[in-house]
Structure formats: structure tokens, C-alpha cells
Amino acid sequence: MSMSNSIPEKTPPHGGDVYHLARTLGLELRELLDFSANINPLGFPPGIPEAIREALPEIVHYPDRRCLELTRDLAAYHGLSPGEILVGNGSTELIYLAARALKPKKAVIVAPAFSEYEHALQAAGVPVDFQITAESQNFTLDAPLDPKGADLVFLAQPASPSGALLAPDLLLEAAARLDDAGVFLLLDEAFVDFVEEASLKTSLAHFPHLLILRSFTKFFAIPGMRLGCLLAAPEVIRRLAAVQEPWSVNTLAQAMGRACLKDVDYMARSRELVREEREYLFQGLAALPGLQPFPSTVNYLLVKLNRPEFTAHSLQRALLAQKVVIRDASNFRGLDARFFRVAVRSRGENRRLLEAMGHVLR
Numbered sequence: 398m399s400m401s402n403s404i405p406e407k408t409p410p411h412g413g414d415v416y417h418l419a420r421t422l423g424l425e426l427r428e429l430l431d432f433s434a435n436i437n438p439l440g441f442p443p444g445i446p447e448a449i450r451e452a453l454p455e456i457v458h459y460p461d462r463r464c465l466e467l468t469r470d471l472a473a474y475h476g477l478s479p480g481e482i483l484v485g486n487g488s489t490e491l492i493y494l495a496a497r498a499l500k501p502k503k504a505v506i507v508a509p510a511f512s513e514y515e516h517a518l519q520a521a522g523v524p525v526d527f528q529i530t531a532e533s534q535n536f537t538l539d540a541p542l543d544p545k546g547a548d549l550v551f552l553a554q555p556a557s558p559s560g561a562l563l564a565p566d567l568l569l570e571a572a573a574r575l576d577d578a579g580v581f582l583l584l585d586e587a588f589v590d591f592v593e594e595a596s597l598k599t600s601l602a603h604f605p606h607l608l609i610l611r612s613f614t615k616f617f618a619i620p621g622m623r624l625g626c627l628l629a630a631p632e633v634i635r636r637l638a639a640v641q642e643p644w645s646v647n648t649l650a651q652a653m654g655r656a657c658l659k660d661v662d663y664m665a666r667s668r669e670l671v672r673e674e675r676e677y678l679f680q681g682l683a684a685l686p687g688l689q690p691f692p693s694t695v696n697y698l699l700v701k702l703n704r705p706e707f708t709a710h711s712l713q714r715a716l717l718a719q720k721v722v723i724r725d726a727s728n729f730r731g732l733d734a735r736f737f738r739v740a741v742r743s744r745g746e747n748r749r750l751l752e753a754m755g756h757v758l759r
């Protein structure tokens with residue numbers, strides 16, 4: 398069977414499904430150039446292997462189920478108290494946990510958005526409504542956030558999948574209004590590390606109904622390890638912790654998290670590299686016929702394909718034949734067959750993506 402015959406027909410629900418893709422295509426994992434998951438191109442912090450070596454002897458014990466040392470380090474890093482932090486097995490675990498623990502009667506998702514909000518709410522039996530954002534606002538909130546009678550709202554800052562930032566005053570206004578109305582706001586800051594000054598964590602104490610979601614996956618490049626955390630008022634943290642499964646965060650992940658938070662130099666280099674490469678990739682994409690990238694503040698770019706003879710899916714398939722993986726974004730609620738998303742990677746890799754796309758589109 399030739400490789401092009403085995404290219405999957407269906408759009409997967411997430412980017413980064415590289416094990417499945419490589420198996421389907423009969424390739425080794427390392428042969429694929431993955432632009433479909435948004436992982437820091439610098440790789441993980443250099444202190445991680447040593448942190449794992451040091452923690453390895455401890456795996457004969459159950460992990461510290463309270464993640465005490467990592468929680469303390471996170472508290473110091475974010476300028477909060479340990480009681481305002483809950484560590485989870487990736488931020489996805491905490492999304493499911495919030496849906497279960499808060500038991501909302503109804504939820505609203507500001508869309509397009511990460512699909513696991515909707516799945517988690519469905520799994521918890523919560524009815525879901527949507528507020529769809531407009532392309533003209535780069536898919537950030539373009540009207541006052543309307544909870545539509547819901548008691549839980551999901552919103553991402555920066556927006557996903559556009560990477561645009563909602564103006565701080567608009568975000569603060571939305572958080573204040575929901576809080577006054579007793580509506581929980583789950584603010585997904587999974588990518589905010591690239592623009593840390595935009596985090597709402599400094600206002601957490603003002604909003605007892607605010608839950609801020611953070612991830613180690615993207616910025617620290619450890620998606621395979623599963624580590625994230627939630628920042629919220631101690632009362633909310635206790636509610637969620639009460640229904641969290643024990644030992645969901647393993648010993649090596651806890652040790653890695655601590656090593657990540659120590660490396661301030663790596664953080665600065667990551668922000669600088671992503672800023673430069675995002676600009677390079679943006680310009681390169683905009684120069685290709687019919688491509689319209691959206692302005693982004695993080696390590697991915699949403700792109701609109703203004704070429705009637707192509708869809709994001711057909712472009713994705715054509716690129717797969719060159720072993721390059723992009724995210725067909727047509728299955729995000731509020732987007733359509735013209736939208737795809739690419740990660741910002743290193744210069745050589747970004748150049749390879751642009752060449753592969755040029756080859757297909759020209």
C-alpha cells in the first residue's frame with residue numbers, strides 16, 4: 398500500500414495524534430514533522446534529565462498525593478498561597494474535574510475552543526451553550542460575555558485556536574461581571590506563559606468564582622508527562638480536590654514540574670525564540686498565495702485558506718504525503734473547512750513547512 402493510500406480520511410479531534418498517524422502511514426514517529434501540536438520549539442528545560450535521575454529511586458513509593466513541594470513552588474512562582482493551587486495530570490484532568498465538582502446546571506463555552514471543555518461537560522451531564530466569536534475580532538470576545546443563564550463559563554486567554562489576546566480591560570470586566578452574578582469562570586491560560594504579563598492570576602483574590610487553568614505541556618514541552626494546575630480561591634480548590642482521584646500526578650511529573658519552575662533563563666529564551674519564529678512563519682505564510690494568518694501572541698498560528706480548490710483537509714493530506722502534519726481546524730465549532738492551524742517551530746522546521754506548503758499551493 399502506498400503512503401498516500403493510507404493517509405487518514407477523517408480529521409482527528411486533536412492535534413498531536415502522531416503515534417496513530419505514524420502507525421497508519423507505516424512511518425517511524427521521528428519521520429513526521431508535527432506542526433499539529435503546539436509545543437515549545439526549544440524542547441524541555443535542560444535540568445529535566447537530572448531531576449528525573451534524582452527522583453527515580455522514589456518511584457517505589459506512591460507519589461505524594463498532595464504534591465506538596467510542587468504546590469509550594471507553584472505558589473512562590475505565581476505569587477499565591479499553596480491553598481490556591483491544585484496540581485493535576487495535565488490541565489485536561491482539571492477541566493473534567495471542574496465539570497464534575499462544580500456540578501453546574503448549565504455551561505457556556507466561548508468558541509471556537511478546545512474540544513475537551515464540551516466533552517467534559519457532556520460526560521458530567523451538563524447542558525452546553527456557546528458564544529461564538531467573530532473572525533473580525535481574531536476570534537476573541539467581540540461582545541459582552543453572556544452567561545445565558547449558565548453557572549459556569551469557559552473562556553481561553555490567549556484564545557485558542559487563534560492565539561489572539563483579549564484586551565485586559567475587557568477580560569477584567571467580564572470576570573468581574575460573572576463573579577458578581579455568582580457565575581464560575583474557567584479561564585484557560587494553557588498558553589499564557591508566552592505572554593505571562595497577560596495572566597489574570599494577579600487578580601485572583603478579587604474573584605472567588607474565577608478558576609485559572611495552567612499547563613506545563615505547551616511552554617515546558619512535556620506533553621508526554623501530563624502536568625497542569627488550577628489557580629482558584631481555597632474554597633474552590635477544596636471542592637475540586639475532594640473529588641480528584643488519588644495519585645493522578647506521578648512522582649516524576651512532580652519532580653519535573655519543580656525543575657521547570659527554576660529555569661528562568663530557559664523561560665526568557667523560549668519567549669524570545671517564539672516571538673522571532675512566529676514573525677518569520679507569519680510573514681512566510683502571508684506571502685503564500687491565498688493564505689491569511691491571524692495575529693497571534695503564542696506558539697501557534699491560525700490560518701485561513703482563501704483558495705476554493707483547496708480545503709484545510711485536502712491541504713493537510715497533501716502535506717502528509719511530505720510527512721508534514723498540520724492541524725485541520727475545520728472541526729472547531731465556529732470555524733469551517735478553510736481553517737487550519739500550525740505550531741511555531743524552529744527556523745529550519747518552519748522553513749520546511751513553508752517549502753512544503755509552497756510546493757502544494759503553487
Ligand SMILES: Cc1ncc(COP(=O)(O)O)c(C=O)c1O
Pocket residue numbers: 486487488489490511553557585587611612613614620623624625
Ligand atoms: C487551549 C488548551 N487548553 C488546555 C489543553 C490541555 O493541555 P494539557 O492537558 O496537556 O495540559 C490544550 C491542549 O491541547 C489546549 O489546547
